[in-house]
Amino acid sequence: MIRYPFLQKGATIGVTAPSSGVPPELHGVLKAACSRMKKLGYHIVCGDTVWTQDKARSAPAIERAAEFNHMMRNDEIDFIFPPWGGELLIEVLEYIDFENMKNKWMLGYSDISLLLLAITLKTGMATAHGTNLVDLRGEFSDNRTAMWETVLSTKENESVRQSSSEHYQKEWEFDSPAPCVFNLTEKTCWKTTVNKEVNIQGRLLGGCIDTIRHLVGTSYGCVKHFKEHDIQGDPVIWFFENCELSTTDLRRSLVQMKLAGWFDDCSGIMFGRSPANTPVANYTIEEVYRDLSAELQIPIIFDIDCGHVPPQMTFINGAYAEIELSDGEGIVLQHFK
Template sequence: MIKYPLLDFPMTVGVTSPSSGVKHYLHSILRDAIKAMNHRGHRVIETPNIWKQNKVRSDSPIKRAEEFMNLFNNDDISIVIPPWGGDLAIEILEYINYESLKTKWIMGYSDISLLLLAITLKTGIATAHGTNFIDMRGSKMDVTTEMWTKVLSTAMYDEVTQYSSEEFQSEWDFNNPTLYVFNFSEKTSWKILGRNTEVSGRLLGGCIDVIRHLIGTEYGNIDKFQREFINSEPILWYFENCSLSPVELKRSIVQMKLAGWFKNCSGILFGRTSVDIAKNDYTIKDVYAEIYEELGLPIIYDIDCGHLPPQMTLINGAWAEVKVVKNKGTLTQKFI
């Protein structure tokens, strides 16, 4: 059975950097995020590594794992939210004591999604793929992003529904943030390959750039997870692509298929991606179409997930029901 943390209020947020810290010239936006969280009535406890960055890391792998474990197992901490992602969260996996992890929320995306998926697969503890701490520094939150507190305060056996956004941000502009931080400019439109407008299953996924590296390791044992925690129920995968070219994305999907990740699968959701560079006219949409044909699974793409915000809060391990009608999406997650 999946173990679901429960977000209580008032909230104490633990901020640590399992991957990248924040360089000195960006400390101001980190301070803004802490102030914004305080203004909302929440306490923030931080580890020293969030203020450091050297050669793509906040600290050594052992120190990053230690600071993460200290926060995660601190009874005063309600939830752990890293500032943002990075590149080498994978280095800390072997230094985490999974057996001692408490049932507590950790939320993030990008490189953090590798840590989220590893924790859920190893322990059965639900983890939250959602907004970064840095991205909550605005005086307001958009409707999609602000759902994170409602989702994470959903009780066991209850359910919560989220709806696709109206608009999304196509480019980052750190120098000109809005009240919501994001600069929304494009109309959101969820798209379907196949006849299925509804799909359901146990949610698992993350940034495909990094979670693909769990294949063949003890941290990516999908068969064991299905047997031990979800009674062999089908998985509804969600992937967001930060920087993989069409051929790199296709190679990754084929590797997942060969590793058995799609043996008991109900469908695949793909987040929006800014990757639009074709190779010999081979595009991301060609990859989606081939996956649909080769795997025979319903494909829904351009969902609210990933590096083109806003994004929904997706719970690894939750039972999810996804519906798309006229390019509008509905996601209901059941904590069962």
């Protein structure tokens, strides 16, 4: 059975950096995000790792893991919220104490999604793929990003509904940030490989494919065991987002996942909008999606609100979801059961 944490108003947020920390020149960004959380009624405890960054990591792997383990075991910390992602979170996995984790949410994306997926697969505890802490530093959040609180405050055996965004951000404009951080200018349109309305159901699993693909073949990525012991054979809906991969690198990663059995009993796959997806020798991202859809005989939905092209929904690893797509608009209903 999936264990669902619950976020209460006034909770204490533990900010730790199991991947990248924040360099000194950007400390103001993190301080602004922490200040915004305090205005929302939360308490903040920042670990040492969030304030340092060198050689593509916040600190040595053992130090990052020790701080994370302490916050996960600490009864005075209710919710783990890293500042952002990074590059080398995979180094900490062997030092993470999966056996003694308290039931509490962890929220993030990008490199953080590797730890999120590993936690859910290893322990059966739900984890949350969604906004970064630093992206909540604005005067307000757009309606989709702001749903993180509602989703994490959903009780066990209850459900929460999210709808696709109206607009998304084409590119960052750091010289003219919006009051909600993102500059949402482009019309959102969810698409599919099957050219019709889509309705799929199953347990959500996923993350940033650049990083979670490295769980394949390890003890931290045993999807088969998770399906047999934690979701009683329910089908899986995978959600992915691509940060930097070309179409051929993405294709190789997806084939590897297929060969490893990750897509067995899969009812559908969703892909977020991407700043990458660079075609190689005329092999386009749409063709990657169509090839995979044909091989697995399942619908693929793409350009969803997930990942490095904001805004994004909050997807819960382990939750039972009903996904509907019609006329370019998507509905995600997640059941905490």
